Amino acid sequence: MSGLMSNLDIMKEADAFPYEDKEPEAFKALNETLYTLVWQDGQPLGYMLESVLKQLLDTPEEVRGPVIVDEAKRTVRAFELPTNEERSARVAGLMKYWRENETFDILRGWRDEPWPVYGSDNKQVLYSVERSGTGLLGIMRYGVHMTGYVKDETASHGMKILVAQRAATKSTYPNMLDNSVAGGLMTDENPFECIIREADEEADIPEELMRERAKFTGMDTYIYITDERAGGEAGQIYPETQWVYDIELPANFIPSPKDGEVAGFWLWTVDEVREKLAQGQFKPNCALILVDFFIRHNIITRENEPDYDEIIRRLHRKLPFPGPHQDGQPTTIL
Known part of the structure; x- marks a missing residue:
């Protein structure tokens, strides 16, 4: 099927600001x-x-x-x-x-x-x-993203992933697919407390379950350039840092949207999620977070992904702006 996005295409959509060493002409043109x-x-x-x-x-x-x-x-x-x-x-x-x-x-x-x-x-x-x-x-933006999954030995790679669909009424990226839970980090807000709040508001995941099972896996950094889907003037520069979490959910857990930002949830196999990623149905930075998830769970590896090193570079882009991301830790392999 033609027109599908590769893993590197997915990364380039989210980490869209040109690299000076790889794209010198585009870098120079944009900076001008x-x-x-x-x-x-x-x-x-x-x-x-x-x-x-x-x-x-x-x-x-x-x-x-x-x-x-x-x-x-x-x-x-x-x-x-x-x-x-x-x-x-x-x-x-x-x-x-x-x-x-x-x-x-x-x-x-x-x-x-x-x-x-x-x-x-x-x-x-x-x-x-x-x-x-x-x-x-054009300043740094901070957020939290969490991917929920359940173990299922009958599914590809032994798991299914909880995917959210954004509400049609959202001012940004309406109807697109999201990670299980995501949100913005306000001034003086603790990232883990933020993801707990978002998990409750968006999916009705109990606080005690979050504190017991949610695991911080590292920080992703990239520079996005907006298009019309972002709900305003296109071409804005979004340097972003995401605190990234995983949670293994109980097999019988049923998420429930509470705050009106999520239209519904699906529990999909890895293959189904990767198909939707290739079709460009995920919000760009959510797609980036899922590529990170697949790397950490050894689904995408150096052996099966020819662009592995560039993907890793784009997951942890070096940014010129100050903030806690400068003291963060890279994502680790589980």
């Missing part, structure tokens, strides 16, 4: 359209589109505060107030102004969820940004 948001010490914080910078400069200074643009270096400095609270309030006021003036379509998906921007020490939060506006600044 971007400005780097930097902190006062020169630390890069994100990649901002020219269209966003123009709107930032057109915003009244009493709303946005001082903005310093270095055209030669293509850098932007902004929000440099004395405290986290003042900086966060400045960014919140900017996002509110843009939302009220309908400056960017992406802000129609307003979440009221503050997401962190870290400084050079990878631990201090410089300021927080409304979740739906993070892509406008």
Whole structure:
């Protein structure tokens, strides 16, 4: 069947930002359209589109505060107030102004969820940004993803995987397939507590079962570039880190959507999941997480995947931005 995606195709869709050593012309062309948001010490914080910078400069200074643009270096400095609270309030006021003036379509998906921007020490939060506006600044985005499975000796590879379908009403990637559970990580939120909360809200997985069985398997890092499915302006740069978890569920467990974000669940064999992946039916970063799952469970190996090394590189992309991912650990083989 023609038109199917390979494992490397799946990775390239999620980790879409060109690599300088492998794609120098594409890397150069894209970077010529971007400005780097930097902190006062020169630390890069994100990649901002020219269209966003123009709107930032057109915003009244009493709303946005001082903005310093270095055209030669293509850098932007902004929000440099004395405290986290003042900086966060400045960014919140900017996002509110843009939302009220309908400056960017992406802000129609307003979440009221503050997401962190870290400084050079990878631990201090410089300021927080409304979740739906993070892509406008091109800053790091953090989330949690979990793949649930049940053991089944009659199935291929001895397991079946719990797959969620996103609700048709979702503002981003409606109707596409997801991991079992996933969500965004807010400022000061513990990743494990976040996945416990999301597991309850999205699949009605009891907290005690999560604490007993959910296992942290590592962090995945990549840079996604949005398209129209993301619910706003295409071409936004999403550097992302996901805390990744697995959970072996009891064979008789029945998930139940609770928060309206999930249309339903299926328990599919590995072969069925891989077929849907090849057809492009999964949300891109969820597809990446599943490729990671298959590597850790020795379903995808160096012996059966000719692009194995590049896939591993794209699962753990080195990012220029600070944050806890810089101190994270690579995914381990189970």
